[in-house]
Amino acid sequence: xxxxxxxxxxxxxxxxxxxxxxxxxxxxxxxxxxxxxxxxxxxxxxxxxxxxxxxxxxxxxxxxxxxxxxxxxxxxxxxxxxxxxxxxxxxxxxxxxxxxxxxxxxxxxxxxxxxxxxxxxxxxxxxxxxxxxxxxxxxxxxxxxxxxxxxxxxxxxxxxxxxxxxxxxxxxxxxxxxxxxxxxxxxxxxxxxxxxxxxxxxxxxxxxxxxxxxxxxxxxxxxxxxxxxxxxxxxxxxxxxxxxxxxxxxxxxxxxxxxxxxxxxxxxxxxxxxxxxxxxxxxxxxxxxxxxxxxxxxxxxxxxxxxxxxxxxxxxxxxxxxxxxxxxxxxxxxxxxxxxxxxxxxxxxxxxxxxxxxxxxxxxxxxxxxxxxxxxxxxxxxxxxxxxxxxxxxxxxxxxxxxxxxxxxxxxxxxxxxxxxxxxxxxxxxxxxxxxxxxxxxxxxxxxxxxxxxxxxxxxxxxxxxxxxx
Amino acid sequence: xxxxxxxxxxxxxxxxxxxxxxxxxxxxxxxxxxxxxxxxxxxxxxxxxxxxxxxxxxxxxxxxxxxxxxxxxxxxxxxxxxxxxxxxxxxxxxxxxxxxxxxxxxxxxxxxxxxxxxxxxxxxxxxxxxxxxxxxxxxxxxxxxxxxxxxxxxxxxxxxxxxxxxxxxxxxxxxxxxxxxxxxxxxxxxxxxxxxxxxxxxxxxxxxxxxxxxxxxxxxxxxxxxxxxxxxxxxxxxxxxxxxxxxxxxxxxxxxxxxxxxxxxxxxxxxxxxxxxxxxxxxxxxxxxxxxxxxxxxxxxxxxxxxxxxxxxxxxxxxxxxxxxxxxxxxxxxxxxxxxxxxxxxxxxxxxxxxxxxxxxxxxxxxxxxxxxxxxxxxxxxxxxxxxxxxxxxxxxxxxxxxxxxxxxxxxxxxxxx
Numbered sequence: 001x002x003x004x005x006x007x008x009x010x011x012x013x014x015x016x017x018x019x020x021x022x023x024x025x026x027x028x029x030x031x032x033x034x035x036x037x038x039x040x041x042x043x044x045x046x047x048x049x050x051x052x053x054x055x056x057x058x059x060x061x062x063x064x065x066x067x068x069x070x071x072x073x074x075x076x077x078x079x080x081x082x083x084x085x086x087x088x089x090x091x092x093x094x095x096x097x098x099x100x101x102x103x104x105x106x107x108x109x110x111x112x113x114x115x116x117x118x119x120x121x122x123x124x125x126x127x128x129x130x131x132x133x134x135x136x137x138x139x140x141x142x143x144x145x146x147x148x149x150x151x152x153x154x155x156x157x158x159x160x161x162x163x164x165x166x167x168x169x170x171x172x173x174x175x176x177x178x179x180x181x182x183x184x185x186x187x188x189x190x191x192x193x194x195x196x197x198x199x200x201x202x203x204x205x206x207x208x209x210x211x212x213x214x215x216x217x218x219x220x221x222x223x224x225x226x227x228x229x230x231x232x233x234x235x236x237x238x239x240x241x242x243x244x245x246x247x248x249x250x251x252x253x254x255x256x257x258x259x260x261x262x263x264x265x266x267x268x269x270x271x272x273x274x275x276x277x278x279x280x281x282x283x284x285x286x287x288x289x290x291x292x293x294x295x296x297x298x299x300x301x302x303x304x305x306x307x308x309x310x311x312x313x314x315x316x317x318x319x320x321x322x323x324x325x326x327x328x329x330x331x332x333x334x335x336x337x338x339x340x341x342x343x344x345x346x347x348x349x350x351x352x353x354x355x356x357x358x359x360x361x362x363x364x365x366x367x368x369x370x371x372x373x374x375x376x377x378x379x380x381x382x383x384x385x386x387x388x389x390x391x392x393x394x395x396x397x398x399x400x401x402x403x404x405x406x407x408x409x410x411x412x413x414x415x416x417x418x419x420x421x422x423x424x425x426x427x428x429x430x431x432x433x434x435x436x437x438x439x440x441x442x443x444x445x446x447x448x449x450x451x452x453x454x455x456x457x458x459x460x461x462x463x464x465x466x467x468x469x470x
Numbered sequence: 471x472x473x474x475x476x477x478x479x480x481x482x483x484x485x486x487x488x489x490x491x492x493x494x495x496x497x498x499x500x501x502x503x504x505x506x507x508x509x510x511x512x513x514x515x516x517x518x519x520x521x522x523x524x525x526x527x528x529x530x531x532x533x534x535x536x537x538x539x540x541x542x543x544x545x546x547x548x549x550x551x552x553x554x555x556x557x558x559x560x561x562x563x564x565x566x567x568x569x570x571x572x573x574x575x576x577x578x579x580x581x582x583x584x585x586x587x588x589x590x591x592x593x594x595x596x597x598x599x600x601x602x603x604x605x606x607x608x609x610x611x612x613x614x615x616x617x618x619x620x621x622x623x624x625x626x627x628x629x630x631x632x633x634x635x636x637x638x639x640x641x642x643x644x645x646x647x648x649x650x651x652x653x654x655x656x657x658x659x660x661x662x663x664x665x666x667x668x669x670x671x672x673x674x675x676x677x678x679x680x681x682x683x684x685x686x687x688x689x690x691x692x693x694x695x696x697x698x699x700x701x702x703x704x705x706x707x708x709x710x711x712x713x714x715x716x717x718x719x720x721x722x723x724x725x726x727x728x729x730x731x732x733x734x735x736x737x738x739x740x741x742x743x744x745x746x747x748x749x750x751x752x753x754x755x756x757x758x759x760x761x762x763x764x765x766x767x768x769x770x771x772x773x774x775x776x777x778x779x780x781x782x783x784x785x786x787x788x789x790x791x792x793x794x795x796x797x798x799x800x801x802x803x804x805x806x807x808x809x810x811x812x813x814x815x816x817x818x819x820x821x822x823x824x825x826x827x828x829x830x831x832x833x834x835x836x837x838x839x840x841x842x843x844x845x846x847x848x849x850x851x852x853x854x855x856x857x858x859x860x861x862x863x864x865x866x867x868x869x870x871x872x873x874x875x876x877x878x879x880x881x882x883x884x885x886x887x888x
Contacts, residue, residue: 342629344638409618411611411637436609436637 005111007033009337010129010141012117012283015042017314017326018147019101019110024331026108028338033139034110035117035131040101042149043315044323046094047169052192054090055172056356059199063358070395081200087173113137119144119284119310127309130284143309143337146297147330148279150315152272158184158245160272164252165245168193171271178202178268182254184242186213188355190273191225195357198234205235205265207256212238216320216353218367218416220382220402225418228359228398245270278316285310301345303333311337325351349414352430354423359399362426365414365433368404377407379439381463383455385419387470390450396420401459403429410438415459421452428456439464472558473522475545477531477538480511481798485540487511488670492533498526499550507533507544510670515794522547527554536667608635615640671763682825686741686860690820693857693873695880696850697836703883707777717781720756720810723833724780726879727808728752728772729886733875734868738805740826741863755804755824756784758791765791766824768804812836818854829859829869831876853880 009025011018014036025032039046058081065079105112115133122128126140152167154160160167171193179202183194186208198204206213206229212222213229213236226236243255243262251268277295289307291298296318303311311333314326328346335343352364371378384400385391399419406413415429432442439460447457454469461467480487488510494500500520507518527548531538538544546558606624608616612635616623619640626643628635668676700722707717731738731752739748752773755766767787769780790796806828809821812835821832834854841850855876859869879886 342631342633344629409611409615436611438610438614441610 004128004138004140005033006126006140007031007111008141009033009143009145009334010035010117010127010139011145011147011330012129013042013147013149013279013314013316014040014101014105014112015147015149015314015326016044016323017149017330018042018145019105020327021145021147021313021330021334022110023104023108024334025338026110028334028340030334030338032110033113033141034105035113035115035129035139037114037116037133039098040105040112041094041098042323044326045097045101047172049323050097051090051094051172052196053356054093055086055196056192058086058089059196060358063199067395081177083174083177083200090172113139116282118282119288121284121287122309143311145303145330145333146283146285146305146310146312146316147314147326148283148316149326150276150278150295150321153275153277155242155272155274158242158272161247164247164268165270165272167272178251180251180267180269181205182207182252182265182267182270183273184254184270185273185275186210186236186238187216187273187275188214188353190271191229191355191357193271193273194229194234198229198232199358203233203235203267205237205267207237207240207242207254207258207265209241210238214355214361217355217361217363218402218414219369220400221361221363221416221418224399225357225359225361228418229357232358276315276321278318280316301332301347302336302343303329303346304336320348320351320353322351322353350430350433352426354426356423359396359419360422361418362422363414363416364426364430365412366404367414367416368402371404371406371413376413378413379405379407379463381405381459381461381467383458383462383467383470385452385455387458388450388452388455390452390454391420393450394420401425401455403459403463405439405463410440412437412439412442412460415456419452419455425453425456428453472527472546472548472552472554473524474543475506475518475520475547477540477542477544478509478516478518479540480509480516481802484511484798486537487540488536489531489533489538489544490515492529494526496526496529500524500526500547510794511798516798517795518544520547524549525552528559536670606635607633609637611637612640615644619644669762671765675763678825679822682823686823686825687862688820688823688858689861689866689869691857691859691866691869691873692818693855693877695853695855695877696841697853697880698851700880700883701836701851711778711781715778715781716785717777718784719812719836720808720833721777721781721784722883723810723831723880724754724756724769724772724784724808725775725777725886726876726883727754727806727831728775729879730872730875731806732773734872736868737828737859737864737872739863740805740828741860742826746863749805751805753803753805755801755807755827756787757807757809757821757824758788760792760794765796765801766804766807767791767796767801806830808833812853818856820856820858823858823860827860828863829857829872832856832858 008030009032011022011032011034014034018034019040022032022034044050062081068075113131115131117129117131120128120130120138126142127144129139129141129144131137131139162170168189177200181197181202181204183190183204183206186206191214194204194206213226214222229236237258240256240258243257246253252270254265254270256263256265278297280292280295280297288310290305290310297305297312297316299305299312299317303313305312313329313333315321332343332346349365352362355361368378368380381403382400385397391397402416404414412429412432417426442460447454458467458469489507490510491508494506500506501523502520504520505517506520509516509518524547526545528546530546531544546554548554607628608623613623615637621643623635626635626639629639630636704717704719704722711717735748738752739746751771753768753770754772755768757764757766769783772780787800804827807824807830809830810833811819812833815835818834819832821830823830836851836853838849839852841848857869857873
């Protein structure tokens with residue numbers, strides 16, 4: 001390996017975990033290389049978070065246009081959606097950001113290699129990473145970070161076909177707006193598509209195998225979302241298992257068992273959103289001590305695998321499958337490698353989660369049920385947006401904010417929100433958790449009036465029986 | 471141009487002291503030689519005299535201020551009719567040429583809620599992880615959990631950003647069995663203990679005796695001395711003593727110790743890293759209890775001094791020690807120390823060596839005891855003495871021979887005339 005190019009760190013995968021880790025490594029004076037097989041920015045930027053937000057923005061505008069009269073604005077003439085243009089804009093947003101990532105890596109002097117990487121063995125304390133791309137080469141590094149992400153889970157005999165049965169990727173670039181749609185799975189991905197297509201005028205049905213939608217969220221939030229979606233005209237079936245999908249002339253017939261009863265749902269399109277599975281194959285991990293459990297690489301809280309010098313971050317390590325979780329893990333991983341002091345391990349309860357449906361949903365920390373299961377004596381506060389002046393002025397007063405405190409210490413265990421712009425609000429509670437504030441500091445914080453954030457304040461006050469406006 | 475009055479050095483090693491009291495106020499006229507302030511140092515209170523005539527224009531360091539560095543400007547004096555300029559004040563406050571202290575004493579309060587001790591001119595500690603100059607950086611949650619579990623958060627090392635103490639640190643401390651902060655427990659209505667800040671003397675006693683016990687391996691030898699002959703000799707001597715001089719048993723013990731140091735010169739020295747040093751005079755310290763501590767003034771060349779001289783010197787040193795007016799040179803040095811608690815009825819005890827000395831003799835009470843003399847039960851006045859010796863310089867046999875010589879001198883005082 002005379003002409004092997006050596007680095008301190010090789011990151012396999014250029015998504016929000018990998019490219020952030022590489023930039024942080026460069027900031028700390030480590031030489032870093034990113035190997036990316038498709039496009040920088042990963043799924044998040046190209047086929048996930050970002051393009052869906054562009055689609056949902058169009059859906060939101062469409063919704064608002066339908067309700068202009070409520071604000072005293074009269075529009076004459078037809079409102080129509082050109083789905084090609086909506087999709088085109090979404091792709092443009094994604095490609096602009098992908099180019100941005102390339103620039104950031106270049107600016108930070110991170111070496112970027114195009115191709116598929118696999119670990120080829122260890123020599124003299126260095127891992128050899130074989131890259132197959134336009135040209136084949138072998139790279140060497142003391143530390144290898146696997147940031148290969150994940151892909152949509154395929155259920156046997158229920159695989160997507162790319163035309164009528166779609167995965168998230170095809171669902172993101174529709175050629176036309178279908179008349180009817182079945183969304184299988186009610187996690188964040190399924191619900192965002194359901195919300196988007198519903199706003200585009202599609203008849204949407206959601207089936208969920210568990211007994212409530214958005215199972216990761218607090219039960220009260222799930223219930224409120226369920227109600228809000230039904231109000232918007234969605235059909236939702238919980239405790240419903242998909243038995244088969246049969247392609248028909250006009251679309252797909254889905255055989256669904258709903259609470260023990262067989263039912264056929266005929267739709268034009270189906271979107272499969274039944275979870276994701278880590279990309280662990282073809283990485284050469286078989287000859288290492290790296291442990292893989294049900295499609296996900298096992299790590300400790302500093303992202304170290306069972307094999308010294310190999311690390312894993314992001315979706316490939318399992319839920320929650322979120323870009324910001326991947327980025328955060330990447331930073332922890334690199335800072336631990338660089339030997340920085342005071343590096344604290346990853347804590348899942350500090351990862352906020354956001355779903356950009358209408359109404360929006362956001363949360364951080366433990367749900368009330370999780371807190372009780374962990375034997376916390378809890379104090380719970382709630383505040384509805386109908387008590388918030390800004391929400392009423394916006395004409396968007398659906399939803400509420402819920403806080404869960406540890407009664408003994410005043411620690412903010414969790415916060416759960418559904419309503420206007422809550423995805424932009426949740427960081428306030430996340431900061432409070434990181435700073436380890438108690439209810440006292442949150443109560444003493446001045447929230448500006450009139451803002452939606454006042455509802456956050458009231459939800460804290462309410463946990464201690466001190467809400468002012470409700 | 472104002473005259474700067476500086477914090478005086480009362481001994482060559484003094485770096486700081488306590489400005490105990492001002493005896494003058496701003497605006498007072500003083501003459502050269504007037505006592506203007508009292509400075510408290512390790513072991514004594516010293517008076518500061520005015521060196522010039524003039525008016526006390528400005529007191530820069532208020533009284534009862536601890537840790538005032540030597541050469542810090544403590545007051546400004548002007549000639550009569552002269553007024554103080556801004557330049558005078560500026561140069562005075564810029565003046566303290568403090569030797570950079572290695573570290574400030576850690577005076578963090580036991581409870582994080584207790585008010586911090588008032589900031590004096592004490593040098594600021596360099597910023598440390600989690601705490602600097604009394605402020606503890608800790609998350610609200612960490613503070614609350616520490617308070618709920620009664621643990622002293624200042625004792626915890628923070629692992630958060632910039633050493634901030636976070637919840638995990640407190641929980642870690644708890645899991646390691648952190649000691650609850652000191653609080654009156656179990657006694658109904660127990661109040662907070664009364665807090666007394668250290669005097670310079672208390673600090674020195676603590677520091678020196680801790681050094682002694684930590685560095686000098688002590689061993690102890692006890693012997694019984696019959697003192698009837700000594701008491702008889704004392705009576706006779708006092709009949710002929712000069713006017714105003716009264717020889718005490720203690721004076722005779724000092725003389726006997728001097729005799730023993732001459733008789734056993736291996737005892738008369740001190741241990742240091744590279745070797746032992748030995749004296750050819752017997753300079754003996756006597757421990758004198760004073761308000762708030764003790765001092766050990768030195769009686770020089772005891773081997774040459776007569777008992778009347780020793781008696782006069784000890785009486786003077788003891789009274790001035792109690793008044794806090796000893797000159798630092800009077801309690802510096804000494805080869806050996808005598809500590810006598812006989813007047814409290816203490817039968818015997820062992821004392822802590824006054825470093826770097828080789829030993830200290832602890833004197834118990836003289837009392838009549840039944841003893842066996844030539845196979846017969848008899849009554850004699852007995853006194854138990856215990857020698858604490860530094861084994862680094864003194865071996866057991868040396869200490870034993872020294873104690874034999876001491877016993878000989880006490881039981882047959884006439885040999886001290888040889």
